[in-house]
Amino acid sequence: MKVKTRFAPSPSGDLHIGGARTALFNFLFAKSQKGNFLVRIENTDDNRNSKESIKSIVDGLDWLKIKFDGEIIYQKDNINKHLEYAKKLISKGCAYKCYHSSLEISNLKEKKKFISKWRDVKDNNNIKKPYTIRLKIPRDEIIVIKDLVQGKVKVNSNELDDCILVRSDGKPTFMLASVVDDILMGITHVIRGDDHLTNTFRQYYLYKFSERKLPNFAHLPLILNERGEKLSKRDNVPSILDFRSDGFLNEAICNYILRLGWSFKNYEIFNLKDSINIFDLRNVGKSPAKIDRAKIKFLNEHYLKNLPKKRIFNLYKSLLKEKKKIMPIEIERNLFKFFDIFLERVCTLNEIVSKTNYFLDFKGISKKYWQSIETKSFILSELNVELKSLESWTIDSIEKTIKMFVKKKNIKFFDIGMPIRLLLTNNESSPSIVIIMLILGKKEVIRRLENVMIC
Ligand code: GLU
Numbered sequence: 001m002k003v004k005t006r007f008a009p010s011p012s013g014d015l016h017i018g019g020a021r022t023a024l025f026n027f028l029f030a031k032s033q034k035g036n037f038l039v040r041i042e043n044t045d046d047n048r049n050s051k052e053s054i055k056s057i058v059d060g061l062d063w064l065k066i067k068f069d070g071e072i073i074y075q076k077d078n079i080n081k082h083l084e085y086a087k088k089l090i091s092k093g094c095a096y097k098c099y100h101s102s103l104e105i106s107n108l109k110e111k112k113k114f115i116s117k118w119r120d121v122k123d124n125n126n127i128k129k130p131y132t133i134r135l136k137i138p139r140d141e142i143i144v145i146k147d148l149v150q151g152k153v154k155v156n157s158n159e160l161d162d163c164i165l166v167r168s169d170g171k172p173t174f175m176l177a178s179v180v181d182d183i184l185m186g187i188t189h190v191i192r193g194d195d196h197l198t199n200t201f202r203q204y205y206l207y208k209f210s211e212r213k214l215p216n217f218a219h220l221p222l223i224l225n226e227r228g229e230k231l232s233k234r235d236n237v238p239s240i241l242d243f244r245s246d247g248f249l250n251e252a253i254c255n256y257i258l259r260l261g262w263s264f265k266n267y268e269i270f271n272l273k274d275s276i277n278i279f280d281l282r283n284v285g286k287s288p289a290k291i292d293r294a295k296i297k298f299l300n301e302h303y304l305k306n307l308p309k310k311r312i313f314n315l316y317k318s319l320l321k322e323k324k325k326i327m328p329i330e331i332e333r334n335l336f337k338f339f340d341i342f343l344e345r346v347c348t349l350n351e352i353v354s355k356t357n358y359f360l361d362f363k364g365i366s367k368k369y370w371q372s373i374e375t376k377s378f379i380l381s382e383l384n385v386e387l388k389s390l391e392s393w394t395i396d397s398i399e400k401t402i403k404m405f406v407k408k409k410n411i412k413f414f415d416i417g418m419p420i421r422l423l424l425t426n427n428e429s430s431p432s433i434v435i436i437m438l439i440l441g442k443k444e445v446i447r448r449l450e451n452v453m454i455c
Contacts, residue, residue, distance in 0.1 A: 003035025005189045007061075007068070008075075008178060010042045011053035014239035015060035017291070018193065018223050018231070021257045025220060026191045027066045028258075028279035036069040038185060043076045044177055060240035064254050065272055073185065075177050082172035082180045085210070086133045086165050094209040095165055097124055097131040116162060133166035135175070135205060143201050148218035148281045150194065155201050163202050175199060179206040187215050191281070194219035218281050221261055222288040237291065247319065247348030251307065252300040260289040269302065297347040304343050304352075312349075313339055319349050325360045334439040335359060341431045358425040359439065364453025365426050373419035377452070379409065380419060384449045393442040398434050424448050426455075 005026040009019050023039075030037035039061070043049045061068070089095035098116045100108070108114050116134060118124065141157040165176040172180075182190060190200075197219050207214045225235045238246065243253050255270050262284050264270070304312055313336055320327060327335070335342075335356065346352050383405050390397050406413050420433050424445065430436055437445045 003033035003188050005030040006038040008040045012048040014056040031276045032279045039068040040073040082177045085180045098134045099129045099131045130168040132164045132168050134162040149284045179203050189216045191218040224288045224290045247350030248300050249303045252303045256296050301347045327360050331359050364455040369422045370454045376419040
């Protein structure tokens with residue numbers, strides 16, 4: 001039987017690390033088994049759905065290169081099928097109409113565990129009150145689920161309430177809709193967060209009552225914050241697309257997410273293609289994974305240095321475009337040649353943008369720097385004359401000119417090195433000034449040394 005998995009997010013927020021990990025594990029498992037990976041948007045709850053959220057989910061998956069098979073399935077399109085299924089359960093005596101109002105229920109819950117008095121009422125056809133449809137969970141049964149991550153998990157059915165399948169407004173709940181859809185889609189493996197484990201025990205009966213084989217379940221352990229606590233809004237975890245705008249690479253984020261709970265030997269670096277071949281749910285640990293921001297940066301730094309230079313440079317250029325920064329074509333060509341130098345000691349693409357800012361957006365030298373080098377302006381203008389006369393603009397010719405100039409004037413390189421750097425970059429640290437001069441090109445160097453602009 002062909003393996004089919006699915007990622008079934010509710011579109012009520014952005015795609016975050018937790019959801020992305022569920023999607024990734026479903027994708028990898030399906031692909032490792034030569035199966036299909038599907039996406040279903042669980043949008044039956046109109047009050048909690050947003051188009052922006054669907055966009056964030058779809059764009060996030062696309063950015064991470066988690067490709068799904070076929071078209072996206074929207075749960076809302078199947079509402080009639082969900083309701084049909086609930087009706088069948090009623091006719092089989094496996095579900096019932098419950099007429100308690102929510103006030104009655106909260107009063108009843110105050111005293112003891114809520115058990116609907118309508119659970120065993122058969123003749124209720126003449127009642128004209130709003131009702132919910134509840135699952136009639138058999139009493140005192142031991143439910144055993146053989147979970148592919150958690151192992152054998154058991155619960156006594158007495159611990160489960162008769163959950164609502166259809167709300168009083170006639171809308172199916174997640175509990176019902178998700179099982180009906182999984183059956184319709186032929187899902188063989190349900191891989192999701194372990195916060196759904198109690199739902200699985202209830203959903204077990206939905207399969208059983210329809211004489212359907214239970215899919216395989218794999219419940220992934222929680223992801224905790226850096227202090228080992230449950231993630232909450234206060235942790236400000238970036239969305240997947242925030243990582244992109246913060247200058248992270250999809251390869252790094254995907255690699256990071258993969259290692260949240262899954263391991264292979266003691267390897268740290270995985271590309272998506274290779275991980276399909278080695279992914280195995282048996283290598284998902286049972287204990288919670290912790291967010292580790294330092295590791296995200298470490299991985300990004302790794303990929304910045306190890307992916308093809310052309311790719312990183314193109315990403316850098318698109319980021320410039322996004323930030324509406326314009327780089328003269330000649331500088332762009334020269335910068336590409338020396339790009340490796342600017343990848344040193346940076347973790348993100350955004351850091352490269354700030355490190356190379358003086359190639360794009362040069363407003364002149366700041367007042368404090370100018371004051372520190374003003375006394376050198378005459379000697380620099382003399383050097384400028386020599387640079388101007390250079391016919392070829394190469395490392396050798398520039399270096400030779402500066403060396404000879406220093407010798408002739410009987411000064412040290414240091415005496416003019418920093419002033420030149422400040423005039424060209426308005427920055428105390430930069431790669432060697434000869435490299436900067438080469439990247440800027442002769443005309444721009446002369447312009448910056450000659451027409452000193454103080455900002
Ligand atoms: N829609 C559910 C959620 O976003 C997932 C349901 C499932 O995977 O079965 O948590």
